[in-house]
Amino acid sequence: MKRLILAPLTWLAAMFFLIEEFIWDQTARLMAWLGTLPVVRAIERHIAGLSPRWAVFAFLLPSSTLIPAKLIGLHAIATGHWYFGAAIIVVAKLLGIALFSRIFNLTRPALMQVSWFAWLYNRVMYYRNLIHSYLDQWAAYQLVKQRIKSLIARIKAIIRPV
Secondary structure, eight states: HHHHHHHHHHHHHHHHHHHHHHHHHHHHHHHHHHSHHHHHHHHHHHHHOOOHHHHHHHHHHHHHHHHHHHHHHHHHHHTOOHHHHHHHHHHHHHHHHHHHHHHHHHHHHHHHHSSSHHHHHHHHHHHHHHHHHTTTTOOOHHHHHHHHHHHHHHHHHTTTTT
């Protein structure tokens, strides 16, 4: 019975994790491109030089600033504005991941000096690697992964000439 319940939950958690990781990677590229702008570059230099304590604050700040947007989205959904509310939540989620990924990349050296953060990071990476090794054993996963890569390559080929 335990295996019957855990198997779908494991797949669901793994898919959620992989989607988050994919969005993280894609938005990290976008934020790196934005980092080439002089004003953004100056802000990023300041963030990268933060002490460990301030680096934790800077890393957690985007989530607290986006909570109101997500609450507005939930309110919109609750009042019958499904598409508007869902759009707000999706945009807030994407923006949050983009900010998280960029700030994390800038503050990683300082964050890793904070013992509880380093411990948490190592645990997350352990489970991330465990999920990847578990999924890599499945032929269906390999097929889906291959098709997604092919689809992304086709989309990039269409977009690039423009």
